[in-house]
Amino acid sequence: MPAPTLQDLAPDGHDPAADPHPVYAALRARGPVHRVLVPGSGESWLVVTRDAARAALTDPRLRNDIRHSSTWQDDGGHALGRNMLQTDPPDHTRLRRLVAGHFTPARIAALRPAVETIAVDLLAGLPTRGTADLVGGYALPLPVTVICDLFGVPTADRTVFHAWSNELVMPASPETGASAADALGGYLADLIHHKRGTREADLLGDLVAAARSPESPLTSRELLGMAFLLLVAGHETTVNLISATVHALLTHPDQLELLRAEPELVGAAVEESLRHSAPVHATAFRFAAEPIDLAGIRIPAGDAVQISLAAASRDPLHYPDPDRFDLRRRGPAHLAFGHGLHHCLGAPLARTEAAVAVRLLLHHRPDLTLATDPTTLRWRTSTLVRGLSALPVRFGPAAPGV
Numbered sequence: 001m002p003a004p005t006l007q008d009l010a011p012d013g014h015d016p017a018a019d020p021h022p023v024y025a026a027l028r029a030r031g032p033v034h035r036v037l038v039p040g041s042g043e044s045w046l047v048v049t050r051d052a053a054r055a056a057l058t059d060p061r062l063r064n065d066i067r068h069s070s071t072w073q074d075d076g077g078h079a080l081g082r083n084m085l086q087t088d089p090p091d092h093t094r095l096r097r098l099v100a101g102h103f104t105p106a107r108i109a110a111l112r113p114a115v116e117t118i119a120v121d122l123l124a125g126l127p128t129r130g131t132a133d134l135v136g137g138y139a140l141p142l143p144v145t146v147i148c149d150l151f152g153v154p155t156a157d158r159t160v161f162h163a164w165s166n167e168l169v170m171p172a173s174p175e176t177g178a179s180a181a182d183a184l185g186g187y188l189a190d191l192i193h194h195k196r197g198t199r200e201a202d203l204l205g206d207l208v209a210a211a212r213s214p215e216s217p218l219t220s221r222e223l224l225g226m227a228f229l230l231l232v233a234g235h236e237t238t239v240n241l242i243s244a245t246v247h248a249l250l251t252h253p254d255q256l257e258l259l260r261a262e263p264e265l266v267g268a269a270v271e272e273s274l275r276h277s278a279p280v281h282a283t284a285f286r287f288a289a290e291p292i293d294l295a296g297i298r299i300p301a302g303d304a305v306q307i308s309l310a311a312a313s314r315d316p317l318h319y320p321d322p323d324r325f326d327l328r329r330r331g332p333a334h335l336a337f338g339h340g341l342h343h344c345l346g347a348p349l350a351r352t353e354a355a356v357a358v359r360l361l362l363h364h365r366p367d368l369t370l371a372t373d374p375t376t377l378r379w380r381t382s383t384l385v386r387g388l389s390a391l392p393v394r395f396g397p398a399a400p401g402v
Contacts, residue, residue, distance in 0.1 A: 003035040003043045017381045020281065021323065024048055024311035032295035038383060040174070042071065044285060044304040045297070050335065052295040053312035057283070058340040061292045062305055063088045068287035070302025083225035085284050085342070092341065094217055095226065098210060100345065102150070102203055108348040111146070115353055118145050119360045127395055131371045134391040138361065139242035143353050147234035151227070152202035153191065161187065165232045170382040188227045203230070230346075238350045240279035240387030241270070242357045247377070247391055248273050249358075250370040252325045259327060260366070263359060268327045270354045274313075275334035276325050281310035281386045283338065309335045310386070367396020 006016045009023050016023045027034050032052035037043050047056050056062055065088050066072050084095050101107070122138050140162065148158050164184040171177030195208040207226055211218040218226070249256040249269065259265050285304045292299045299305060313334040314322035320331075337344035344350070362368065371392040378389045 003037040005037045005039060009036075017386075018379050020310065020381075020386070021314060024308060024314065028311060028315060031297075033297040033299075038306070041285070041383060042304070044306050045294070045299055046282075047294070047305065047307045048311035048315075049295070050312040050315040050318045050332070053307045053309070053335055054339055056286070056294060056305060056307050057335070057338060057342070059292065059294070061289050062286040063289045064092070064284065064286055064342065066285075066287065068289045068302065069285075069304060070287075070300075082219075082221050083229035084345075085229060086225070089341065095222060096345065098207065098217060099203070099226065099230065102206075103345050103348060105348045108352050111349070112352055112356065114149070115142070115146055115356045116360065118142055119356055120364075123360060123364045126365075128365075129395055131392055131394050134246060134361075134393045135239065135243050135388055136390065139246070139357065139391070140239045142242065142357055143235035143238035143350075146349070146353060147231060150202060150234070151204040151231055152195070152200050153231070157187070161231075162235070165236060169232065169236050169385055170380045170387075184228070184232075185224070188224055188231075192223060192227060233344075234346055234349070236387075237279040237385060238346075238353050240385060241273065241350055241354045243388045243391050244277040244279060245270055245273035245354055245358055246361065246368075246393075247370075247374075247388060248276060248325045250368070250393070251374050255325055255327050259358075260362060263362070265327050266355050266359045267351070268329075269358060270351055271334065272325060272327055272329055273354075274336035275319070275329075276314070276323075277386075278310040278313055278334070278336040279387060280336065280338075280344075280384055281308065281381070282384055283307045283309065283342075284384060306383075307335075309338065365395050369394045369396075 006020060006023050009026065010016045011022060014022060027046070027048045032047060032049040034046050034048065035043060036046045047053050064086055066086065084092055087095060119138075119142055122141055126132050126137050144158055144162050148155075148161070153161060161184070164180045164187070167176055167180035168184060171180065191204065192208055195205050196212065199205060199209065204227055207218065207223055211220065211223045249259060255269070259269055283306060285306055288299045288301050288303050288305065290301050294305070313319070313336060316322050318332050319329070337347040337350075371394040377391070380387055380389050
């Protein structure tokens with residue numbers, strides 16, 4: 001008998017794409033690990049409790065390399081090149097070391113003034129009265145501009161770059177996903193070729209220089225994969241984080257008023273949003289390199305395992321009243337950025353961008369309100385990520401100054 005999908009497990013009439021948490025809650029009540037069918041990818045084990053998730057995220061027998069899958073024939077899918085999400089130590093260690101220095105807290109702190117300038121410029125382009133889509137006008141262009149500046153992506157190319165990226169992460173169909181992969185792969189290959197001839201001082205230029213070295217620590221396939229992963233992951237999830245944080249505040253007016261009264265809680269608002277509305281709701285597939293026992297469930301060698309970061313971060317054993325959005329929440333750290341070797345490299349950048357975006361938005365548009373019924377909002381979701389397609393908001397008078 002085939003495993004059920006999340007849609008099969010949802011209550012009658014409920015759309016798990018709009019809100020997966022009732023399904024996750026029902027699964028957690030039945031146990032920490034479940035066999036499910038992921039449309040387009042096959043059957044997998046889904047981990048839904050925090051304790052089991054932390055154990056799975058640090059278990060060295062669960063590998064990211066698809067060649068450990070019992071069904072592996074070729075790399076398949078639409079991944080470009082070979083990147084850190086597809087590798088295990090020692091290759092993962094080597095690849096991560098090449099870029100880790102660009103994402104330290106100190107380096108990201110130095111970027112904050114530039115992020116603030118971008119945010120203020122974007123806010124100046126939004127109306128002071130009336131309605132606008134906060135995703136398209138603010139939450140999206142801010143991280144796109146930041147990551148493209150870091151990588152030296154030409155300004156004229158950024159709109160089409162994001163369109164390919166978004167379609168690849170959350171494809172409307174297998175055909176459109178494949179088309180976006182081809183287009184983005186060709187674009188990145190051309191950009192890398194351009195960087196080889198210019199020696200530009202940006203992150204991609206540094207990676208191209210590393211690949212050019214006689215003792216190169218980076219193959220051409222890995223260079224393409226690194227560019228793909230950092231450029232795409234470096235903005236797609238942050239778009240969702242910014243918009244989800246604003247959405248949570250606007251739909252929890254008591255917490256919005258608390259933040260307005262105590263602006264220093266903006267970091268707490270971002271952390272609670274990461275827990276409450278994880279932009280990456282599940283990890284990439286991992287594969288059992290040998291038979292393992294996970295939370296009392298026997299996982300055969302070669303089986304796929306996916307860890308639900310969203311479900312783990314609403315585990316009531318660790319987060320009382322987990323569906324409540326609470327800026328003063330106390331408890332263990334969320335798992336929105338993962339845990340262990342594959343903990344998100346860009347976490348400091350995402351946190352900085354989201355905190356700057358929310359703080360300046362509330363300063364410049366203090367009378368911000370939601371411009372539609374929350375139940376009409378559309379959430380885009382894929383195997384890995386979840387985010388708002390649009391966030392219609394209504395603006396009031398702007399505050400003076402920056």
